[in-house]
Amino acid sequence: MDFRHFFDSKKISFIAIFAVLMTFSVTQAADIDAVNPVAEGGHGAHAEEEFEPTGVIMEHISDAHDWHLWGHTSIPLPVILYTDKGLEFFLSSVFHHGEHDHQGKYYTYRLVDKKKIMAVNALGEVDEEASKRVWDFSITKNVASMFLSVIILLLIFTSVARAYKKREGKAPKGLQSLLEPIILFVRDDIARPNIGHKYARFMPLLLTIFFFIWINNLMGLVPFFPGAANVTGNIAVTFVLALIVLLVVNFSGNKYYWKHILAPNVPWWLYPIMIPVELIGVISRPFALMVRLFANITAGHIIILSLISLIFVFKSLAVAPISLVFVLFMNILELLVAALQAFIFTLLTALFIGMAVEEHH
Numbered sequence: 001m002d003f004r005h006f007f008d009s010k011k012i013s014f015i016a017i018f019a020v021l022m023t024f025s026v027t028q029a030a031d032i033d034a035v036n037p038v039a040e041g042g043h044g045a046h047a048e049e050e051f052e053p054t055g056v057i058m059e060h061i062s063d064a065h066d067w068h069l070w071g072h073t074s075i076p077l078p079v080i081l082y083t084d085k086g087l088e089f090f091l092s093s094v095f096h097h098g099e100h101d102h103q104g105k106y107y108t109y110r111l112v113d114k115k116k117i118m119a120v121n122a123l124g125e126v127d128e129e130a131s132k133r134v135w136d137f138s139i140t141k142n143v144a145s146m147f148l149s150v151i152i153l154l155l156i157f158t159s160v161a162r163a164y165k166k167r168e169g170k171a172p173k174g175l176q177s178l179l180e181p182i183i184l185f186v187r188d189d190i191a192r193p194n195i196g197h198k199y200a201r202f203m204p205l206l207l208t209i210f211f212f213i214w215i216n217n218l219m220g221l222v223p224f225f226p227g228a229a230n231v232t233g234n235i236a237v238t239f240v241l242a243l244i245v246l247l248v249v250n251f252s253g254n255k256y257y258w259k260h261i262l263a264p265n266v267p268w269w270l271y272p273i274m275i276p277v278e279l280i281g282v283i284s285r286p287f288a289l290m291v292r293l294f295a296n297i298t299a300g301h302i303i304i305l306s307l308i309s310l311i312f313v314f315k316s317l318a319v320a321p322i323s324l325v326f327v328l329f330m331n332i333l334e335l336l337v338a339a340l341q342a343f344i345f346t347l348l349t350a351l352f353i354g355m356a357v358e359e360h361h
Helices: 009-030 053-061 141-166 175-195 199-221 235-252 255-262 268-314 319-357
Strands: 035-040 043-048 066-070 073-076 078-083 087-091 108-112 116-120 134-136
Touching (some): 053 268, 116 134, 175 199, 175 319, 199 235, 235 319, 255 319, 268 319
Antiparallel strands (some): 108 116
């Protein structure tokens, strides 16, 4: 196999620019040159802040109520709160990055740790009891990024569908020719071998899962707006994907599938052991999907940001070239992981569906 196309100078340059932009975004978030006044002996001395890589990394991989651009500049996102007294709507900019409380119609609200909205009492303290009556349905960064990825998917596949109608019987062209091999790969190498002759009814689900995960993985590697959201590294997102797989698999299961679970082919006195084991297996399979995707994507983000943080931890430009080389390598590796995790999730989903719809021999 000729691997020269993997090392094309344009591709390497593009990924190198990504690595530099990633470094720049971390530099902006870190605020390395920030200084704080120190009142000592009546003189306004300045001391350099100690860089905390943990805070910067956690800020990048966690969800937020605004979309960070650079420095202290960010795009405010809608805050939607359902309380026991009614609905509240406002923009997250009212919190001024968590520095100020907001007096709403029903409660006074505070943005705690830049991600959780809590109710505040008259003394300016967080009211735990009132906060339990406030349900947060806000459009956070991860939600906004998901909406954006869905719009991208709709634009891509509606244009491809139109191309197939216009060019019926002709060779694929443009975006159509780019996506057709991937769609055929999902059909011929994932769906058919694992599901069998009933694969067609599950193709829309498998294609949606594959492209949704892949697009969000790629967007998460973009270090500037509208990327950098850790969607597939959010346990809530992977939980919903796993829950969908759980429901589809079990509602599609035939009588042989349920017989294997509820009446396994073992002596009857083993049923009290085997039936709970089989039921645990039903839940543990999608649970493994959830944890695998969440852990791999989050770990990739943490490694890249940790390598960049070495520059600021050692406070030496001599470390910068070494750090950037490692970041460049990790970005190339994460491009592979982005597609690989989408493939593995889709493959295991097809495998679980195939086990549920398999005919008795």
